[in-house]
């Protein structure tokens with residue numbers, strides 16, 4: 001029997017969301033975070049994982065609330081520390097697929113150190129950073145990805161700091177897979193997440209979203225629909241981007257897979273450490 | 288009998304292995320680094336895992352993550368790192384995740400005196416993280432006891448689903464003593480409470496008769512939610528008072544009703560004593576010495592050594608001090624545990640012998656206090 005596309009979608013939701021228990025959710029109507037959640041469960045489905053083998057770990061923020069709603073092994077940790085919690089879990093359960101969901105503040109301000117070190121270790125976690133350029137949950141303070149000159153409740157005269165380029169940071173720090181898409185390009189986002197989950201090593205997907213409730217209001221960017229349209233208009237593929245003249249590039253959001261490289265994964269390497277240590281014992285040396 | 292010369296830090300690491308610890312995450316800091324170094328070598332030998340994290344915040348987080356994955360897990364640090372761990376220690380208390388945190392105390396505040404002993408973290412070990420929560424804190428006085436207490440720390444953590452803090456000090460951590468470790472069969476090792484109910488019945492925070500809900504590791508087919516928010520019996524966030532209040536009551540009850548198991552102490556010649564010295568950790572060694580000398584001079588001095596500092600053994604202290612005129616509390620801080628003793632026995636009975644400058648409290652100082660204590664009331 002051929003299942004119609006729409007029916008299939010509803011089945012996916014049935015299977016992966018904590019449907020009857022946990023809705024309605026906490027997010028504002030029109031928020032992009034739910035789209036990222038949809039993209040994640042579709043990716044998990046596409047990869048063919050069972051709910052039991054997936055863990056979703058999050059930090060604190062609007063983005064951090066996601067694990068409540070998905071029927072995986074879920075843990076909502078402390079602000080900024082999700083990757084460190086996930087590192088411990090992955091070390092003892094290397095067979096699990098561990099997806100770490102973070103906001104831009106969570107991943108890059110308070111959790112910035114954990115982010116670069118998880119990438120440096122190349123431990124097999126999938127980091128999904130929902131970048132809405134602002135601290136959403138606490139009401140619109142500037143974050144490490146707030147554009148220079150933009151306004152925030154704590155930048156009432158404009159932001160004088162530079163935003164972190166998340167993907168370049170991940171690449172430089174040593175991640176095995178790095179991609180970016182937006183909540184407007186939800187199918188592509190889901191595809192990138194599926195690739196990330198399958199990648200052995202530290203994988204990063206920057207999901208560009210928006211927060212119309214805080215950032216959008218403060219910067220007069222309009223409703224959720226208008227902010228979504230902005231992602232549609234400004235989100236371009238790498239190919240398109242490269243064809244653009246220099247002056248047209250400035251405000252574009254480049255989508256695509258930027259890094260996909262094979263580097264030994266941390267827990268695999270640690271298995272070798274165990275083998276080496278046990279060999280030492282077997283050889284009668286106490287090391 | 289073949290004893291082995293061993294450091295307190297080494298004994299801690301070996302105690303952890305003996306207790307079944309299979310995960311350690313930490314960040315180097317004197318005087319706790321030796322624990323990490325031993326475990327970096329020893330853990331993979333027994334199939335366990337060691338990781339040096341980017342800081343102590345991450346170390347504590349990784350320990351919790353590993354415990355959720357089913358491993359007995361530990362970290363070790365000293366004052367500055369212990370301060371950094373506090374938020375996640377609170378998370379472990381809130382989410383009821385078993386884990387052991389070793390704090391080999393050095394003189395503080397701040398960077399203080401990295402290589403000098405202290406007992407300055409007594410209050411931090413109790414109240415370092417925000418909010419009301421139960422906690423268990425053990426403090427060993429010898430190398431052998433460090434081994435034993437590490438095993439017991441794991442046992443209590445697993446049995447009661449709680450973080451347990453092993454409060455060592457630089458003196459004990461770096462001291463070498465000849466110790467005879469027990470054979471593996473002679474060591475009682477406790478595993479966490481599990482369950483075989485079908486997954487759809489499983490409630491990770493159920494109000495069970497024992498007050499300790501069974502804990503199932505991630506990846507075992509029981510999908511549930513863990514959070515640092517107040518949560519209902521299934522672990523989902525709640526703001527309902529009829530869910531929050533029973534949780535608070537239960538987590539305190541699970542400790543309070545098991546004090547017989549949790550409280551470790553040693554009382555010596557309390558019965559006919561006129562003065563009691565209450566001590567713990569390295570200071571207990573000086574105190575014991577002083578008590579012996581005082582007795583040899585004819586003073587009727589009792590000795591109470593506390594192995595468990597938190598929950599504070601109120602009744603034990605109360606009983607010991609019942610018919611006593613003076614209680615002397617020597618410690619390497621300016622009176623942190625003395626505050627608790629004063630609370631229980633009354634301020635006027637208590638003489639503090641405190642030091643926070645990185646020097647040990649000497650037997651002579653305790654002896655002087657005993658002599659002063661006796662003459663003050665004669």
Ligand SMILES: Cc1ncc(C[n+]2csc(CCOP(=O)(O)OP(=O)(O)O)c2C)c(N)n1
Nearest residue numbers: 060061062063079103104105106135136137
């Ligand atoms: C240690 C700590 N500091 C501060 C906070 C308050 N806080 C909660 S969420 C948040 C920022 C969230 O921003 P982001 O990570 O971008 O997530 P978003 O809400 O935008 O999805 C802050 C500062 C906290 N919970 N814990």
Ligand code: SF4
Nearest residue numbers: 027028031062136211
């Ligand atoms: S505050 Fe912003 S980020 Fe948070 S739920 Fe609302 S729209 Fe989304």
Ligand SMILES: [Mg+2]
Nearest residue numbers: 103104134136
């Ligand atoms: Mg944000």
